[in-house]
Amino acid sequence: MKTDDFISLLASGVEPVARHAVPKRFSIAVLIGAVGATLVMMMALGIRRDLAEVAVTPIFWVKVALPLCLMIGSLWMTTRLARPGGTTGGSGWAVAAPIVAVWVAAVYVLMAAPDGARLAIVLGKTWRVCPLAIAMLSIPGLIAVFWALRGLAPTRPVLTGAAGGLLAGSTATLAYCLHCPEMGIPFWGAWYLLGMLVPTVVGALLGPRLLRW
């Protein structure tokens, strides 16, 4: 087809383009991810029984703050990368800061603990299931985020896929906090992050396949 004919074809019957397409798609994706993860958590794992009691303690909100900060950082990063030529900009720091913070706090807790107790603090009681459960809870969010990205135009598919995976993973971890009985900072620094790493790696691997346009 001649390019001129092709242009006429593209320009025929164009309608006004809806504004704010990127925020809209990501609002839907995050909502689906959060509701999906919460529902799966309630059905498969159950909300922790003492939630009402721990919800008034500051340490519970510190625990919630880790996935919440990562979720905000990765949401910012993913929406930036979703547009042609998008770079991470300052969002890289926003993702790194909560990770550094939890690790610094974890090292402090472990240094203060007696010699024999350190491994037990890191492993907690649920280290075997925690990363797997977070990875499982992130599936609805991962699907929703990739749906959102496929309707946009990312030009760095590996990085965008990873950022989207982290968004799904941190959303899932937020829901998992309502179930998880662990209250040790070193535990979060190890197993929560490992759980979120799973969808992040899956996202990075799927990015080049699913985000081409």
Place this chain on the structure above:
Amino acid sequence: MNRTTDITAAQAKESHLRSLFVSGLAGDAAAYRQFLAELGAHLRGFLRRRLQSDSADIEDLVQETLLAVHNGRHTYRPEEPLTAWIHAIARYKLTDYFRARSRHDALNDPLDDALELLAAPDLEPAQARRDLGKLLDQLPDRQRLPIMHVKLEGLSVTETAKLTGLSESAVKVGVHRGLKALAAKIRGTR
């Protein structure tokens, strides 16, 4: 030419294209058409400076990039420079083209050609496959139907969309992708 005048000219071009594009986003088809035509000329120059290949490839890539700009136009933010946004799309499509071509070249190692010549005779003449109807039948419906209605029967995009139940955007993409696939089949490359 002086560098300062270069920059001034580029800024004037940017704001001119941008105003056409923004009108197009608001639904002004005439402005949008003019934007695509002027952008196509810029893209042709941009790609010609970067590709040594034949002009058919360049024209393919111009159309592919215009289609990508069209399909991704909702990702443009009015506060960012239009040139940077389009440049990112053009570079993405150019990288994609280089990647596809290097894969194609790797699969078609010309060194093996001499031995291949007598290996497996194909008695069916290639011309028999050039029958348009047969070729069209090989395309998926989402490409075949738009080509039949728009290109062979001369219906408009809107009429075709109503008839096939596809969106108008899907009809446009189908015509473009379908014609490219047909051309590739005629050349016998896939």
